[in-house]
Amino acid sequence: MRDLRDWISLLEREGELVRVAAEVDPDLEITEIVDRTVKAGGPALLFENPKGAQHALLINQFGTERRMCLAFGVERLDDVARKVSDILEMQPPSGLMDKVRGLQKLKSVADSRAHSVRRGPVHEIVLQGDEIDLSLLPVQRCWPGDPAPFITLPAVITHDPRSGTRNVGMYRMQVIDRKTTFMHWQIHKDGRADWLATEGRIPVAVALGLDPVTAYSASAPLPKHIDEFMMAGFLRGEPVELVKGVTVDIEVPAHAEIVLEGYIEHDELGTEGPFGDHTGYYTAQEPFPVFHLTAMTMRKGAIYPSIVVGKPPQEDAWLGKATERIFLPAVRATVPEIVDYDLPVAGAFHNCCIVSIKKAFPGHASKVMHSIWGLGMLSLTKCVIVVDEHVNVHDYEQVMFYAGANVDPARDVVLAEGPLDHLDHAPERQFIGGKLGIDATAKWVEEGARPWPQEIEMSPEIRDLVDRRWSEYGIGSVPAARNGGVGQTERSLRQLLRR
Ligand SMILES: Cc1cc2nc3c(=O)[nH]c(=O)nc-3n(C[C@H](O)[C@H](O)[C@H](O)COP(=O)(O)O)c2cc1C
Ligand SMILES: [Mn+2]
Numbered sequence: 001m002r003d004l005r006d007w008i009s010l011l012e013r014e015g016e017l018v019r020v021a022a023e024v025d026p027d028l029e030i031t032e033i034v035d036r037t038v039k040a041g042g043p044a045l046l047f048e049n050p051k052g053a054q055h056a057l058l059i060n061q062f063g064t065e066r067r068m069c070l071a072f073g074v075e076r077l078d079d080v081a082r083k084v085s086d087i088l089e090m091q092p093p094s095g096l097m098d099k100v101r102g103l104q105k106l107k108s109v110a111d112s113r114a115h116s117v118r119r120g121p122v123h124e125i126v127l128q129g130d131e132i133d134l135s136l137l138p139v140q141r142c143w144p145g146d147p148a149p150f151i152t153l154p155a156v157i158t159h160d161p162r163s164g165t166r167n168v169g170m171y172r173m174q175v176i177d178r179k180t181t182f183m184h185w186q187i188h189k190d191g192r193a194d195w196l197a198t199e200g201r202i203p204v205a206v207a208l209g210l211d212p213v214t215a216y217s218a219s220a221p222l223p224k225h226i227d228e229f230m231m232a233g234f235l236r237g238e239p240v241e242l243v244k245g246v247t248v249d250i251e252v253p254a255h256a257e258i259v260l261e262g263y264i265e266h267d268e269l270g271t272e273g274p275f276g277d278h279t280g281y282y283t284a285q286e287p288f289p290v291f292h293l294t295a296m297t298m299r300k301g302a303i304y305p306s307i308v309v310g311k312p313p314q315e316d317a318w319l320g321k322a323t324e325r326i327f328l329p330a331v332r333a334t335v336p337e338i339v340d341y342d343l344p345v346a347g348a349f350h351n352c353c354i355v356s357i358k359k360a361f362p363g364h365a366s367k368v369m370h371s372i373w374g375l376g377m378l379s380l381t382k383c384v385i386v387v388d389e390h391v392n393v394h395d396y397e398q399v400m401f402y403a404g405a406n407v408d409p410a411r412d413v414v415l416a417e418g419p420l421d422h423l424d425h426a427p428e429r430q431f432i433g434g435k436l437g438i439d440a441t442a443k444w445v446e447e448g449a450r451p452w453p454q455e456i457e458m459s460p461e462i463r464d465l466v467d468r469r470w471s472e473y474g475i476g477s478v479p480a481a482r483n484g485g486v487g488q489t490e491r492s493l494r495q496l497l498r499r
Pocket of ligand 1: 185220222307
């Protein structure tokens with residue numbers, strides 16, 4: 001998919017999009033409609049007549065697992081992860097065929113770099129000076145306590161002034177007036193680091209309305225030196241095309257619907273917020289830098305993309321789940337004893353991480369907890385629950401079973417300290433606080449346990465027998481037997497979202 005329009009056509013062909021012709025207000029009304037639609041597992045919505053604006057608004061494009069898979073062109077999100085692990089787990093080639101395959105893989109990485117092109121539809125309309133007007137766009141005021149409309153699905157492009165490396169991040173932008181917004185660069189983020197490293201003004205470009213993979217990439221927690229557009233090119237199998245900005249020395253996606261160009265001063269801060277955020281609470285007012293627009297460029301009939309965050313589950317659940325799946329190979333490349341992990345949507349992603357491990361030595365669970373607390377953005381995780389490899393981390397009832405049955409709180413709970421999410425309101429001090437680790441693995445004698453009892457399992461012969469004879473019993477349909485027996489009512493994320 002080259003752009004947002006290809007994506008909208010695909011969604012329409014797949015019966016995944018509804019056009020709303022009625023006039024609907026971007027001030028709160030759209031939020032309530034979307035909140036209900038997301039929680040019902042409903043379609044993407046294209047509001048064709050947002051009140052008071054010149055442009056249509058697309059929302060809930062990422063709101064289900066099926067749409068997320070359509071976006072990446074896969075059957076399951078784990079298939080995207082496989083593509084990543086293929087590269088990460090490359091071994092030295094052992095024969096000619098291996099070499100050829102290896103070279104093909106390396107070429108697919110080399111071909112992922114963004115391409116520069118001379119012209120792009122994003123410059124069909126160029127507004128400068130007094131023509132710049134953010135009120136042309138149907139920017140949503142999402143929640144009643146929000147003081148202003150917020151741009152919620154931007155890809156914010158900056159460059160590191162020292163290395164020149166590009167960064168693309170998704171950071172909300174509170175509208176101040178026709179030509180200015182805040183830039184919500186949280187303390188751990190790459191865009192903020194670029195800003196702080198720049199003396200005077202940092203040029204900034206904001207792309208709105210992209211193909212879904214490129215839009216997703218702006219939310220991906222990549223190490224700072226890795227260009228998110230390169231990752232997008234790799235995952236799309238086709239490079240992102242970029243064109244020079246009109247008033248800034250930054251390349252912008254040639255097929256974006258809208259681009260906002262401008263700059264941010266090193267020393268100009270204002271009071272941003274409050275904002276009804278993905279924590280489920282309003283985040284407090286805080287000083288954040290001010291973004292001044294120097295140009296607003298668009299395609300003809302540009303479509304404005306938006307997203308609403310709030311109490312989970314919301315549309316961003318699936319952006320988070322995509323990250324969870326796509327980054328598993330990278331997590332395992334660093335901590336290979338990890339089998340799988342799950343960041344519950346209800347835990348707003350950074351509040352809880354359930355991780356299963358191949359336990360090989362006493363204290364192994366504790367080692368893995370500290371690994372999580374040392375890994376990229378996972379370091380912000382507040383609570384880590386470690387289970388043995390046979391436990392399904394996505395089955396929260398099963399996890400609760402082991403967290404209850406296998407834990408002696410006097411022995412198996414680790415309390416530590418470390419950095420916390422910028423938006424976490426619970427700790428005594430902002431940015432730093434406690435960490436909780438729960439070791440729910442089976443304990444070894446060396447770990448101070450008595451000999452561990454055997455888990456109850458039915459024998460496979462009896463299971464097969466009952467499977468074969470089931471209809472004879474006349475009981476009706478009953479779920480098939482499953483290992484472990486607990487968690488019969490496994491609540492997958494899909495069910496949670498469709499309750
Ligand atoms: C819908 C949505 C909104 C987000 N809003 C913000 C935000 O306002 N500020 C922020 O620092 N991160 C926000 N994030 C998270 C960042 O996009 C994410 O941490 C990303 O990795 C940042 O890019 P970076 O690692 O290059 O800094 C948001 C994520 C999503 C999915
Ligand atoms: Mn980054």
